[in-house]
Amino acid sequence: MPSRLNPYLTFDGDARQAMEFYKEVFGGTLALNTYGEFGEKEAGDAVDKIMHGMLETDSGFTLMAGDVAPGMEFRPGNTISVSVSGEDDDELRGYWAKLSGDGTVSVPLEMQMWGDVFGMCTDSYGITWLVNISGQQS
Numbered sequence: 349m350p351s352r353l354n355p356y357l358t359f360d361g362d363a364r365q366a367m368e369f370y371k372e373v374f375g376g377t378l379a380l381n382t383y384g385e386f387g388e389k390e391a392g393d394a395v396d397k398i399m400h401g402m403l404e405t406d407s408g409f410t411l412m413a414g415d416v417a418p419g420m421e422f423r424p425g426n427t428i429s430v431s432v433s434g435e436d437d438d439e440l441r442g443y444w445a446k447l448s449g450d451g452t453v454s455v456p457l458e459m460q461m462w463g464d465v466f467g468m469c470t471d472s473y474g475i476t477w478l479v480n481i482s483g484q485q486s
Contacts, residue, residue, distance in 0.1 A: 352410065354411065355411060356412040356414075357413040358414060358416055358422070359398075359422075359473065361397060363398035363401055364380060364397075364398050366413060366473040367380060367398070367403055369471075370411055373443055374403065374405045374407070374409055374443065375407075378401065379402050380401045381399050382396050383398075383399045383417075384396060386399055393418075394417075398414050409432070411430075426476070429476035429477065430476070430477050430478070431478040432477065432479050432480075433481070435481070437481055444479045447469055448467070448477075450472040451469045451472050452470045454470065455468040464480050465480070467479050
């Protein structure tokens with residue numbers, strides 16, 4: 349298997365719900381493993397929280413996530429966002445509709461000066477998404 353680079357998101361107890369939401373958005377196969385399943389002795393209240401989750405889609409996307417590890421501090425930040433781009437207008441607009449539906453739109457999905465349709469939103473789990481549809485005409 350070739351090397352790959354993909355986002356790994358950390359949540360504060362709602363990784364299961366977030367990953368199930370992303371499966372609804374992108375489709376694919378979702379695997380979730382809890383701290384308890386891995387026999388984490390220090391898990392305490394985290395026994396049912398997600399230690400590792402991975403969503404692999406038919407479009408070739410891989411998204412990984414987990415809940416913050418027991419004993420570690422959750423520190424949300426704004427230093428990462430996830431970009432989804434391509435030429436399939438219907439597919440990308442569908443992702444946009446679901447991701448922005450209960451979220452906050454910071455840049456509406458519309459034609460930009462570089463000639464692509466682009467939008468940016470933060471979903472209901474606090475993750476910022478950039479959607480770019482290449483070479484579209486208004």
